[in-house]
Amino acid sequence: MLTPLHPLQYEPLLRDALTEDLGTAGDLTTDAVVDPGATAHGALVARAAGRVAGVDIAAAAFGVLDPGAAITVLVADGTDVDAGTTLATVAGSARALLSAERVALNLLGRLCGVATATAALVAATAGHRARIVPTRKTTPGLRTLERYAVRVGGGTDHRFGLGDGVLIKDNHIVVAGGITPAVARARDRVGHMVRIEVEVDTLDQLDEVLALGVDAVLLDNMTLDRLRDAVARVDGAMVTEASGGVVPTTVRAVAATGVDLISTGWMTHSAPALDVGLDFGVTP
Numbered sequence: 001m002l003t004p005l006h007p008l009q010y011e012p013l014l015r016d017a018l019t020e021d022l023g024t025a026g027d028l029t030t031d032a033v034v035d036p037g038a039t040a041h042g043a044l045v046a047r048a049a050g051r052v053a054g055v056d057i058a059a060a061a062f063g064v065l066d067p068g069a070a071i072t073v074l075v076a077d078g079t080d081v082d083a084g085t086t087l088a089t090v091a092g093s094a095r096a097l098l099s100a101e102r103v104a105l106n107l108l109g110r111l112c113g114v115a116t117a118t119a120a121l122v123a124a125t126a127g128h129r130a131r132i133v134p135t136r137k138t139t140p141g142l143r144t145l146e147r148y149a150v151r152v153g154g155g156t157d158h159r160f161g162l163g164d165g166v167l168i169k170d171n172h173i174v175v176a177g178g179i180t181p182a183v184a185r186a187r188d189r190v191g192h193m194v195r196i197e198v199e200v201d202t203l204d205q206l207d208e209v210l211a212l213g214v215d216a217v218l219l220d221n222m223t224l225d226r227l228r229d230a231v232a233r234v235d236g237a238m239v240t241e242a243s244g245g246v247v248p249t250t251v252r253a254v255a256a257t258g259v260d261l262i263s264t265g266w267m268t269h270s271a272p273a274l275d276v277g278l279d280f281g282v283t284p
Contacts, residue, residue, distance in 0.1 A: 002078055002151060004056065009144050014061050016141075017103045027099040034094050040280055041091035042101075044108065045084065047275035051119045052079045052087060053152040054111030057145065059088050061104040066096030077152050080119070087276070101278050109273035110142070111149040117271030118153025121251050121264070128255035130262045133158040135243070137265030146268045158263060166196040167218065173198075179205060183212050197241070206230055210237060219259065220244050227257035 044058065052075050059071045069092030075081060087108075090097060121132045132155045138146045147157065159165040166186045168179070176182035179198060186196050197216035198209045203226065209217050210233065219230050221244035234240050239260050246254055246264035254262055 004077070005144065005148050007060065010057050011060065011064070013141065013145070014057075014064050014103065014107075017107070018061065018064055018100060021103055022099065027095070030095050030098045034098065036095065038094035039092065040094035040097050041089065042097055042278045042280045043086045044088045044090070044104070045086050045277050045279055046081050046112070047083055047277055049082050050080070050112050050116035050274040051153055052081055052112055053077050053115035053149040054108050054145065055087050057111070058104040058108035059090060061100045061107070062090045062092065062097055065100045066092040068092055069096065077115075097278075097280070105276055105278060106273075107145070109276045110139075111145055111152075112274035112276065113271045114146050114149035114267055115153035116274055117248075117267040118150050118155045120248055121246075121262075121267060122154035124248060124252045125255040125262070128252075128258075130242075130255040130259050131156040132251075132267075133241070133261050133263045134268055135263050135265040136161070137269045139268070150267060153267070155267070156261075158261075166190055166194060167199065168197070169199045169218075170201065170220070179208050180212065183209075183214060197239075203229060203233065206233060210234065214238060216241060218243055218263075224253055224257055227254065227259060231258040 055073050055075060055077060059073060062069045063071060069090055071088065071090050073088045075085060075087045118132060125132065134147060134150045134155060135158065147160065151157065159167065168182045168186060173179055173182050176185060183196065183198065195215040197218055198214050199218040199220050200206045200209055201220055206217060216239035217234065218241045219227055222230065227242055231240055241261040241263055242254050242259040243263040246262055247266050251262060
């Protein structure tokens with residue numbers, strides 16, 4: 001079951017985004033054109049088909065500028081919708097709705113886009129055990145929201161940040177002087193609750209990692225044949241994760257190699273935003 005984000009996880013971001021947009025002079029256009037007492041209502045509408053994510057978050061942007069705004073969410077996150085579907089309605093101060101519009105739409109389009117892209121990857125791997133997990137290639141400041149959208153799309157969480165687990169990558173190995181000393185130092189440094197994963201590029205490196213008995217191995221940029229060989233060598237001894245250049249056209253073949261996880265940054269750094277709009281009406 002999908003757990004929604006707590007408002008404390010996104011309200012500061014909304015305030016920062018609105019502050020950025022309002023700048024030092026405020027909304028010059030709206031303040032000049034719209035009467036302070038005017039009210040309006042609007043509908044958040046999906047212009048294209050996709051998976052919905054972040055409706056409550058986007059709608060909350062209007063509430064930051066108008067705490068009395070009436071917000072009604074009509075479509076729950078995780079729902080696949082057709083073009084033209086109304087996702088939510090808002091009513092309140094016309095000035096507030098107009099000034100918050102772009103921030104709300106930017107976030108909603110972005111999160112729906114990530115969820116839609118993730119859902120496509122998950123669908124492409126149907127019938128295989130591989131789970132789709134994200135990388136840390138997220139938009140700075142938006143990781144909490146984008147990772148939520150990945151979960152909405154059916155993906156599974158990877159480590160959220162540097163403090164969530166040990167992932168010894170190629171550059172760590174170079175600096176540490178090899179895989180074995182890097183793993184030894186990690187084990188000496190971290191607590192028993194922290195899992196250790198090592199990135200490998202070759203099957204010889206994989207054999208070294210297997211002898212060390214770590215928790216997971218990241219099979220980086222390997223060919224499909226090499227991935228299949230690697231999975232066979234591991235034989236369930238640790239979690240296998242494939243990464244490197246995974247996109248919708250390649251993900252199913254990677255899943256067919258038998259890996260446990262497929263990590264990709266595509267769904268957070270390259271997924272197109274879903275086209276959403278806000279249709280306004282003036283309250284009589």
